[in-house]
Amino acid sequence: MTTIDLTGQVAFVTGSTRGIGRAVAERLHASGAKVAILGRQAEPASEVARALGAGAAGFACDVSNTASVEQAIAAVEQALGPVSILVNNAGVTRDNLLLRLTEEEWDVVLDANLKGAFRTTKAVLKGMMKRRAGRIINITSIVGLTGNKGQANYAASKAGLIGFTKSVAKEYASRNILANCVAPGFIDTEMTAALPAEVRQALLGQIALGRLGAPGNIADAVLFLASELASYITGQVLVVDGGMVV
Numbered sequence: 001m002t003t004i005d006l007t008g009q010v011a012f013v014t015g016s017t018r019g020i021g022r023a024v025a026e027r028l029h030a031s032g033a034k035v036a037i038l039g040r041q042a043e044p045a046s047e048v049a050r051a052l053g054a055g056a057a058g059f060a061c062d063v064s065n066t067a068s069v070e071q072a073i074a075a076v077e078q079a080l081g082p083v084s085i086l087v088n089n090a091g092v093t094r095d096n097l098l099l100r101l102t103e104e105e106w107d108v109v110l111d112a113n114l115k116g117a118f119r120t121t122k123a124v125l126k127g128m129m130k131r132r133a134g135r136i137i138n139i140t141s142i143v144g145l146t147g148n149k150g151q152a153n154y155a156a157s158k159a160g161l162i163g164f165t166k167s168v169a170k171e172y173a174s175r176n177i178l179a180n181c182v183a184p185g186f187i188d189t190e191m192t193a194a195l196p197a198e199v200r201q202a203l204l205g206q207i208a209l210g211r212l213g214a215p216g217n218i219a220d221a222v223l224f225l226a227s228e229l230a231s232y233i234t235g236q237v238l239v240v241d242g243g244m245v246v
Contacts, residue, residue, distance in 0.1 A: 004227040007032035011226070012076055012083045014063055014120060015090030017044040019189040020139065023215035024087055024222045029056055031223060033085065036076040055080075063090045063116030064108075073123045082131065083124045085226050088117040089139040091157075095150045106153045113157035114164065121168060125177070134177040135226050138165050139218070140237065142185050142245050158183075162237055169235030178234040182221045185241025188212040208243025 011028045015021040017039035029035040029052045037052075038061040039045040045058030057079050061072035077083060091113040094105035117138055128134030143151055144158030162181055169179040186192055186203050192212060195203075204210055221240050224230055239245060 004031045004223055004229065006085075006223075006226060009033040009084045009226070010076070010081045011035045011085040011087060012038065012073070012120070012124065013087040013089060014038045014061060014116070016087075017048050019191075020184065020187060020215045020218045021087075021089040022048060023219040024089060025056070026052065027216070027219035027223045028085065028087075028226065029053075031227075033226075034080040036072075036080060036083075038072060038090070061090075063088075063119060064112045066119050069116075069119040069123055073120070077127070082127050084128070084131070084133060085135045085137070086120060086124050087137045087139070087222060087226075088120055088161075090116055091139070093151070093154050095154065097150055098152050101153060109153040110157050110160070113154070114160045117161055117164060121164075121179075125172065128177050129172065129175045132176050134172075134175075136165070136168060136177065136179040137222050137225050138162075138179070138181045139222075140165075140181045140183045142183050142239060142241050145183060145237070145239070146245055165237075166235045173234055178225075178230070180225050180230070180233060180235065181237040182218055182225065183237050183239045183241070184213065184218050185239070185244045186212050187218060188214055206244055207241070208246065211242065213240060213242055 011033045013025045016025040016037045025035045034055045037045040037048045037058040042060035049056040049058035059072050062068040140161045141158040143155045147155045165179045165181045
């Protein structure tokens, strides 16, 4: 079995106080990276960091606010060192059918899910360029590939994230900065746990493997893309969906 060693790396993981983001942070930390836990509130982020132990620290960061992002990056780099791995996981949903979808519901989702990644990426790029190394891993969704009823805003934000990632990959490959996406399918989180039993059963019928994914499945994909095993991969979308989109 190949062991991935991220000793000396500093990871900035947005939306990492629970669910997929927390699993990603735990996996990177277990592989030797120092990890910044980011959430809208500082205390939940600090609680997760304390659970991880030495080499982890919690910070408040609202990805929909440029000043908050810049302050968080500065605080992380002062506490842990220069960010070498950026994982854009933070996101929100405001589901509604298009005719009922308000401009506010559209703007909130695009601002957090897409522009949030723009803000964090821009904040770390100069340092990565100077060091001629960096990994940017954006958590998109299969919905960004397929679309989904009632999620025009969310699907647009996740599809936009794919285009954004490919553009970053092309612009900064010459500086050894690799940018990729992980596109989760339906993952067993608090959100899917709240679905009615019949809805969950219908979802399972669409998945070739016949089961929901676990947050750890996404964390494994992120760990791979953050490692030297993925040193010749950039601008790609790694779909982790149990065979739902084939």
